[in-house]
Amino acid sequence: xxxxxxxxxxxxxxxxxxxxxxxxxxxxxxxxxxxxxxxxxxxxxxxxxxxxxxxxxxxxxxxxxxxxxxxxxxxxxxxxxxxxxxxxxxxxxxxxxxxxxxxxxxxxxxxxxxxxxxxxxxxxxxxxxxxxxxxxxxxxxxxxxxxxxxxxxxxxxxxxxxxxxxxxxxxxxxxxxxxxxxxxxxxxxxxxxxxxxxxxx
Numbered sequence: 001x002x003x004x005x006x007x008x009x010x011x012x013x014x015x016x017x018x019x020x021x022x023x024x025x026x027x028x029x030x031x032x033x034x035x036x037x038x039x040x041x042x043x044x045x046x047x048x049x050x051x052x053x054x055x056x057x058x059x060x061x062x063x064x065x066x067x068x069x070x071x072x073x074x075x076x077x078x079x080x081x082x083x084x085x086x087x088x089x090x091x092x093x094x095x096x097x098x099x100x101x102x103x104x105x106x107x108x109x110x111x112x113x114x115x116x117x118x119x120x121x122x123x124x125x126x127x128x129x130x131x132x133x134x135x136x137x138x139x140x141x142x143x144x145x146x147x148x149x150x151x152x153x154x155x156x157x158x159x160x161x162x163x164x165x166x167x168x169x170x171x172x173x174x175x176x177x178x179x180x181x182x183x184x185x186x187x188x189x190x191x192x193x194x195x196x197x198x199x200x201x
Contacts, residue, residue: 030091031176032107042159043138045193050132052108053095054078054117056124061100063146063173070096070104077125078106082118093174093188098153105130136160136167137174137190144187149173152189166194 037045056073058066071094078088091107105128108117114127138156140148153171160167168191176186 030089030107030109032091032093032095032174037134040159040163043136043156045134045165046137046190047134048130048132051110051130052112052114052117053105053128053130054108054120055103055105055126055128056122057101057103057126059101061098061102063096063102063144063149066102066104067094067096067175070102073122073125074104074106077120077122081121083121084118086118088112088117093176093186096173096175098149098171098173098189134193135190136165136193137188139186139188141185141187143185144173144175148187149189152187156189156191160191168192168194 032048032051034046034048037047039045054074054077056070058070060066060069075090078090080087082088089109091109095105095107097103097105108127114129117127136156138152138159140152142148170192172190174188174190176188177184
């Protein structure tokens with residue numbers, strides 16, 4: 001019995017240590033910068049600046065299938081799968097387009113440009129400059145799934161319609177946490193706004 005108690009204590013200590021480490025890493029991780037323009041009951045309007053991303057297009061509309069494969073490919077690149085065997089810092093959030101063929105994207109740290117980024121070992125990895133944009137965003141906690149993403153996408157659509165906010169139907173899922181992080185998990189569904197709508201706000 002004492003052995004079981006000791007083992008449970010060790011497991012609990014390791015779990016707490018992992019979560020504390022994860023929280024520290026989150027604070028030191030570069031995040032896709034934005035400004036909040038307006039806050040509603042269920043969502044907010046944000047302005048994002050133009051930034052450079054690495055991306056990979058995936059032949060799936062399933063979050064579960066596409067996220068595992070996409071993350072493996074892009075993580076391989078930043079962990080040294082490039083012509084210079086150079087490690088590139090992880091950023092947040094991981095973005096995925098919500099369409100028939102999903103695209104996963106990692107934001108490139110601000111210190112790099114397309115000219116200074118090392119070329120990837122895998123040809124399916126592309127560099128793309130995302131322009132400045134205004135979006136509507138809805139947030140939810142816990143672990144993401146196809147069902148939960150669909151649920152919050154629908155909630156965002158209903159809320160936008162109720163407020164008369166027009167959008168482009170270009171939706172993305174944003175995930176901010178590593179899979180092993182259990183505390184304060186953050187997920188978002190965002191949609192780009194119609195340029196005419198932006199002028200009204």
